[in-house]
Amino acid sequence: MARTKSPVVIGGLASVNAVRRAANSGNAQQFKTRPSATTLPKEKQTAAGQKNKSAVASHAKRTAMPVKHELLCYECSYAFKVSGMLKNIICPKCRTALCSHDITIDTTWSKSVKTIANVIITETGIVKPCEIVASDVTIAGDAREVSSIKTGRMLNIDKGAKIDFSKIEFKDLAVKAGAKISFKEELFCNDAEIAGTIKGPLVSEGTVTIKAGGLLQGSLQGVHLIIEDGGGLKASLNIEHDEEELKDE
């Protein structure tokens, strides 16, 4: 798989130096922002990610355009954009009226949920067999018995989370401070941000960032690895770049 277009992804303490490097090499526009919520204003993504629209983006910043959302229909997987409030959203393709509420699960729960917003399973939440589909999912409770969890983007694992990765589909992974997870089967993700402890064979197609206080044990097969000051690594590594983008470090 060609990775020559992989953006350089930066995070936290590594940002300053990386930005300086990019500025020097003229690659600053390749950096992508790290959307952590569904409500990230579109103009920010545009400004960082799409140079052909940079003029529009800078104009948008000045004139405070309505917030735009990039959405993914949970029924037909059609990706589309909406500006303004996330209310009364209808998929332009399959015409489904989409739920756009954040849903918090803080008790024993067995009802399937679908939303284009977020699902949060708190520390008191216990999920029984049901299906969960959301843009971002945050787990601090017990989700081991869930039938399936499907996130369009982000899986946040908080302190206290009990999960079975074989039931969870996600793109990016965030292991929050205090969270401890382990797994035996290879775990695939795009980006991973590790501020807690993770143990097992991790495979990443994006950037793995180990934050201060975070610890990665086991093995890592990936493309980009950032270890911030205070981050721990006790794993066998296989990090390969197709580009020479980190050569000048």
Ligand SMILES: [Zn+2]
């Ligand atoms: Zn649809």
